Amino acid sequence: MSLQNIIVQHDAAGLGIESKQKLEKHLQKITKATSTLYTTSIFQTEQIQFLHKKNTEAETRRTTKSVVLGRGEGKVMSYDDLVTARLKRAEKDAAKEHRPGKGRRKRNAAAEMxxxxxxxxxxNRATEATAI
Incomplete structure (x- = not known):
């Protein structure tokens, strides 16, 4: 037995036929509205989850640094070419890290006061400003 039938039977026991029919109509409207509300909320949550997933994928794509393996060679690279280019790039980056850096600049005399x-x-500046 549904909630709608229970309300009509128990609460509308003292009402007339027309009043019961009006009550049933209003209850049907309420049940239809709640069912549409639940379905729309379910669809909205699914859409929000989908958009959140796509957004996190886009964020990882944007934060991932792209490595340029070769420029202007004018050919389509095979997998072996990609592997060798990656190795060369890794060696180049490792050599760059081990290179000594520039020396630090010395502090100015004014900074050492x-x-x-x-x-x-x-x-002195304050007294000059007040004197003017």
Whole structure:
């Protein structure tokens, strides 16, 4: 027995025939509305999950760094050519990492000033600004 029948039988026991029919119509509308609500919510959640999955795939594709194996060779590379190009690229990257870097720049004399010298400069500037 459905909830709709239970409501009509128990709650509408004292109502007339026309009132029962109106109540049944309203209950049918409510049940139809709830069923459409549930189906649309199910479809929306499925669509959201699908879009989320596609978005995460796109994010991984964007964050993955592409490695250029060769440029301007003008030929279609076979699998063996790709493997050799990858090995050459790995050797090149390893050699690049072991190369010594540039030396650090030395600090300027102004940057090495003591705190007292900086304070005196600030005081002098402040007094010059007030004198003007």
């Amino acid at each position: 003591s705190d007292k010298a900086v304070d005196t400069l600030r005081r």
